[in-house]
Amino acid sequence: MLALISLLTLLPSALSAPIFGLSLGSDADPATGATTVVSLSDVESSLLRPAQFARVAYCSTKSITTWTCGDPCKALGNVTFLQSGGDEGLIPLYYIAHDPTDESIVVAHEGTDSKNILSILNDAKFGLVDLNATRFPETAGQGIQVHSGFQQTFERTADGLLAGVQKGLADFGVKKVSVTGHSLGAAVATMTGLFIKNNVDPSVEVTVTGFGLPRGGNKAWADFLDQNSPVTFMSNQNDPVPAVPPRFLGFQHTSGEIHIVDDSQQNFVNCPGQDNENCVTGNSLLKTDVGNHKGPYFDDISFGHSACPDGQ
Numbered sequence: 001m002l003a004l005i006s007l008l009t010l011l012p013s014a015l016s017a018p019i020f021g022l023s024l025g026s027d028a029d030p031a032t033g034a035t036t037v038v039s040l041s042d043v044e045s046s047l048l049r050p051a052q053f054a055r056v057a058y059c060s061t062k063s064i065t066t067w068t069c070g071d072p073c074k075a076l077g078n079v080t081f082l083q084s085g086g087d088e089g090l091i092p093l094y095y096i097a098h099d100p101t102d103e104s105i106v107v108a109h110e111g112t113d114s115k116n117i118l119s120i121l122n123d124a125k126f127g128l129v130d131l132n133a134t135r136f137p138e139t140a141g142q143g144i145q146v147h148s149g150f151q152q153t154f155e156r157t158a159d160g161l162l163a164g165v166q167k168g169l170a171d172f173g174v175k176k177v178s179v180t181g182h183s184l185g186a187a188v189a190t191m192t193g194l195f196i197k198n199n200v201d202p203s204v205e206v207t208v209t210g211f212g213l214p215r216g217g218n219k220a221w222a223d224f225l226d227q228n229s230p231v232t233f234m235s236n237q238n239d240p241v242p243a244v245p246p247r248f249l250g251f252q253h254t255s256g257e258i259h260i261v262d263d264s265q266q267n268f269v270n271c272p273g274q275d276n277e278n279c280v281t282g283n284s285l286l287k288t289d290v291g292n293h294k295g296p297y298f299d300d301i302s303f304g305h306s307a308c309p310d311g312q
């Protein structure tokens, strides 16, 4: 990881890129797809707070609003809740908070369990549709398509969410936004991240992190995100969710995958390029484990209602 650190100092202009994407310049080579080891401390330094915030998004709105969601809230320390939206039903919850530790505004999207997400992903009525070019005018004419169910979910809360982020940035005078989520929440986070980036001052750094992220759109979408709003996402062993919807239907992952190799919560690799065959994309469909979707990912972090008080 020394090579990664020296590369970071050489590339100040690339600082808004995902942390691990930068290690491409070391021995990880997108052409060969060779992976490189990532230490637990490197995972923790960039992904621990996003994971903890994404975990809180599964708790009840009331316990998030009052920041009394038990251990998931306590793990984050003194955080100020700012706004929530959604209805814990058809419209999945999101919340916005100020994180004094990271001097950032955080947006976390709630996900759904492996059964629900797999039924959404396997539902033929949710295919690829054009990205909303009214909302993302700079993408017009580039053939960008996204998963229709993810876009519908995103559209339901996008405007109120952006207003809340803009207010949070102004009220707290911070220059960072961290967007995070697990499962469906990770897929929506990729759209939210780009939307926020397009609508806040260019000096604001926007990072996007996902856990158990499914494929969210076509190659044009993956390329556009890689260039304009890079994503870092963790895939856990044989979780089937990041392997769907399949590539033969035209779906493609962005770059930025960190793959969890075994259940020790210690062994991680950086997977250069999009849909790296040495990571979750190369998994055998005969060997899936839906339990891997929930976790634990690292530091005993699992996602779902069971971590919240009364399992709510």
Ligand SMILES: *[C@@H]1O[C@H](CO)[C@@H](O)[C@H](O)[C@H]1NC(C)=O
Pocket: 078, 079, 080, 100
């Ligand atoms: C918690 O954060 C708020 C706002 O950022 C601040 O006013 C308050 O003093 C902090 N409390 C503690 C115990 O650090």
Ligand SMILES: *[C@@H]1O[C@H](CO)[C@@H](O)[C@H](O)[C@H]1NC(C)=O
Pocket: 132, 133, 134, 135, 136, 155
């Ligand atoms: C596209 O985005 C605009 C806002 O830019 C919104 O008013 C409209 O409802 C969106 N269209 C769809 C189909 O979601």
